[in-house]
Amino acid sequence: MATSNINQLLMRNIDGLSATRPLLVNIEDHGFITQYLNHYSKASIDSYHTNYAQYKAYQQLNNAKISAHFCVEYIAKHKHDMAIIHFPKSKAEFAFTLAMLANSMTEDATIVIVGENKGGVKSADKLGTDYLDYCNKADAARHCLMYIAKFKASLPSFDLQSFYKYYSIQVQDKTLKIAALPGVFSQNSLDIGTEVLLENLPEVINGKVLDFGCGAGVIAAYIGTVHPTTQLTLVDVSALALHSAQTTLSLNQLSGEYIASNSLSDVKNSYDFVISNPPFHQGVKTHYAATEQFLSEIKQNLSSKGSITVVANSFLKYLPIMEKAIGDTKTLIIKKGFAVYQCYLNTKK
Structure with a gap:
């Protein structure tokens, strides 16, 4: 290197x-x-x-x-x-x-x-x-x-809690409490991409759900609130994000499994639903490799009839990657500069 x-x-x-x-x-x-x-x-x-x-x-x-x-x-x-x-x-x-x-x-x-x-x-x-x-x-x-x-x-002695930022978001008819440490995605407010994603999730979500690149845990908190029988797993490369996500879920009376992982390196299980606003920035430079690797490899972590729904800036060419690596992929919506893509395994178009 x-x-x-x-x-x-x-x-x-x-x-x-x-x-x-x-x-x-x-x-x-x-x-x-x-x-x-x-x-x-x-x-x-x-x-x-x-x-x-x-x-x-x-x-x-x-x-x-x-x-x-x-x-x-x-x-x-x-x-x-x-x-x-x-x-x-x-x-x-x-x-x-x-x-x-x-x-x-x-x-x-x-x-x-x-x-x-x-x-x-x-x-x-x-x-x-x-x-x-x-x-x-x-x-x-x-x-x-x-x-x-x-x-x-x-x-003075370090107080981790004093560095948390707390805010509430309204999505559809649900109000969620969010907690985020400095440097964590969505630290100050609900970002547009996640907002567009949450408005276009599958109507029925059950079983095991993976929130990849969980950030402050907004996606998992919303899914757990709307679909309380789901089993939530949250994955991120950042220790600050994982701690924030755990705090967010706790604030909303939810629980989950939290996995530190370099892309999918430490993700071993299969999931019925993968929902993600995947990262594409690293440091001060635009960096796509981690997300492209995730999309190329996620099929191995999908259950037999699993699905993946992701949001991304509409200029990012993730659709052909998903088509090649996973299967037939739909563009659900393009809104406010973001596109939501969705792919179900082993189902007819």
């Missing part, structure tokens, strides 16, 4: 990244780990990931010097003298990350913040004022920036 611009920036500054117990926060490997340990052979690395795919990649390094963690809230067993943080795509998630890490660092710990210019990293110094004594630009290269910072002393 080609080395990312962010990791190239880190590697050219590696002589200034000395630490005994560094913490890497949502940093992709791309060869950085090997180079870091070549420079600092006595270091013991912890990596914290909100992205399951990144977490599994670190696990597969199979290096005793690295401990990888996938969770909504990182709590250090041993305090860290350095954190290298990938500036997140959500500015609110940056504050969440700083607040969470403050009590896991030594008093004199160095905080390194890296990110792409297009991803908003230029605002790191302003956004970090509540948590950081200083945040100084250290280097710029490959359309990326690096800052060196230090935490303020005596910051």
Whole structure:
């Protein structure tokens, strides 16, 4: 895999990244780990990931010097003298990350913040004022920036619940309560695509239902409310999304199974209904691969007469992928720039 611009920036500054117990926060490997340990052979690395795919990649390094963690809230067993943080795509998630890490660092710990210019990293110094004594630009290269910072002393303990955003939505005649952490899709309101999807679901939904790319759990919460006998399974690559979805379902007196998965990597069962507003953005760049992989492979997770209903921006060419991989696919509606596609297995057109 080609080395990312962010990791190239880190590697050219590696002589200034000395630490005994560094913490890497949502940093992709791309060869950085090997180079870091070549420079600092006595270091013991912890990596914290909100992205399951990144977490599994670190696990597969199979290096005793690295401990990888996938969770909504990182709590250090041993305090860290350095954190290298990938500036997140959500500015609110940056504050969440700083607040969470403050009590896991030594008093004199160095905080390194890296990110792409297009991803908003230029605002790191302003956004970090509540948590950081200083945040100084250290280097710029490959359309990326690096800052060196230090935490303020005596910051309050992290309170996960204080970062939740709560709101209500009205769909048809149902009112749902939604909870979402920073960086989770649909954090502030019901998005148009999901709204169009929920208006065009199958009239009868029963049995096992899979909400793929569940985000804050809006789709599963609606289906569970309208069709209370369904068995809900929610899948996402994000730890923040899965925690949000679980909170959303709980608020609506619902329960489900929650699976962290890189596309369908950890989805083993078959489902009668798959309903999805699949993701197509990753970071600051448009990224279709995960959804295309999902559509190409989902047939193996459909029951004999199962169905899949997805919504997508109408310019995305998902219909031919579904036709080839699953079967005859209908376009139910094109509305507000979104298309809803549906395919039933083993049924006549």
